Amino acid sequence: MTDHRKFWEKKKVEIDAEELFTAGVYDFYLLLFDYHNRYYEKCREHSVLKAVSPEPPLIDSADFFFSDQVRSILSDALGDITSLIEKHNEGLDFSVLRGNVSGKMCTPEDLIRPLLQHDMEKVAAVAGEQKLGVEEFIFLVVNWMKPFFVAAAEACADSYDDEDWQENYCPLCGSYPDMAEIVDKLEGKRYLHCSLCEHRWMYVRISCTVCGNNDMQSIGYFTASEAEERYRIDYCDKCKGYIKTLRIPKLYDSSSFDMVIENIMTAYLDSAAMEKGYFRP
Numbered sequence: 001m002t003d004h005r006k007f008w009e010k011k012k013v014e015i016d017a018e019e020l021f022t023a024g025v026y027d028f029y030l031l032l033f034d035y036h037n038r039y040y041e042k043c044r045e046h047s048v049l050k051a052v053s054p055e056p057p058l059i060d061s062a063d064f065f066f067s068d069q070v071r072s073i074l075s076d077a078l079g080d081i082t083s084l085i086e087k088h089n090e091g092l093d094f095s096v097l098r099g100n101v102s103g104k105m106c107t108p109e110d111l112i113r114p115l116l117q118h119d120m121e122k123v124a125a126v127a128g129e130q131k132l133g134v135e136e137f138i139f140l141v142v143n144w145m146k147p148f149f150v151a152a153a154e155a156c157a158d159s160y161d162d163e164d165w166q167e168n169y170c171p172l173c174g175s176y177p178d179m180a181e182i183v184d185k186l187e188g189k190r191y192l193h194c195s196l197c198e199h200r201w202m203y204v205r206i207s208c209t210v211c212g213n214n215d216m217q218s219i220g221y222f223t224a225s226e227a228e229e230r231y232r233i234d235y236c237d238k239c240k241g242y243i244k245t246l247r248i249p250k251l252y253d254s255s256s257f258d259m260v261i262e263n264i265m266t267a268y269l270d271s272a273a274m275e276k277g278y279f280r281p
Helices: 004-010 012-018 023-043 068-088 095-102 108-116 120-129 134-157 259-265 267-275
Strands: 177-183 189-194 200-203 219-222 231-236 242-248
Touching: 004 012, 004 023, 004 259, 023 068, 023 134, 068 095, 068 134, 095 108, 108 120, 108 134, 120 134, 177 259, 231 267, 242 259, 242 267
Parallel strands: 177 242
Antiparallel strands: 177 189, 189 200, 219 231, 231 242
16 A cells, blocks of 8 residues: 555645645644554455455455454444544534444445445435435545555455456446546556555546547546646546546656545646536546
8 A cells, every 4th residue: 555644745845835735634634644554554464355256346346245354453443533534524423323333233345335336326325324424424434444445456456467457447446536647658558546445557548537438529638727737637528527637757657646645636626627517426
């Protein structure tokens, strides 16, 4: 797992200079990344999942289960991350969800499965059962389970070659990407970055990452300003979807960047895209 804290600390000067986040938000992410690192190290010592599929996505959303050892670690992790989020976000209350999980009225699999299946109606229903808004529910569940899915995906990746995978969802866990990158050093190839397990896979350069449309008349991109060429928004007028894209110059390679941090740092691009009527799944 990438040490997101290290990359976040490197952005401190830029964050302060451009006043992108308050000190409280900056400190929150430091603690969140500490949580990711801590539980990644705990869970990678065990077999994370049961029922891994031989075909992509390898983590089958319908059949996967966490191992018994990891279930115990997940319970501790839930207490830690809900306390962290509540402390930095006045008014948020995860007590219903904690009670439902500890009382075995729902399982960790019940909470993450609708997200893996891209069933937003079910996500909204489950969020409502936990007395949470959809955005708060997704943020919690993704960050709660991210260390576990990263560890599981890394274990799966060694036995799988995704060179021919050309779908818009992760071949390991099935989640949608949060960002794309175009790597000039690799002949301008485009890669997608998974929002959950952080796997990276190559994708068609000229194609919508939401619906697969490759009609040049209905896809395009724009930047937030003429002075900023590194970041852009690739959009599709057929489905009104978009994805944020980082262009990596020839002097650099992908290891110089952390796509989780780039996604956080470019929240203004999401606002710009939504203002123009685009969305991302």
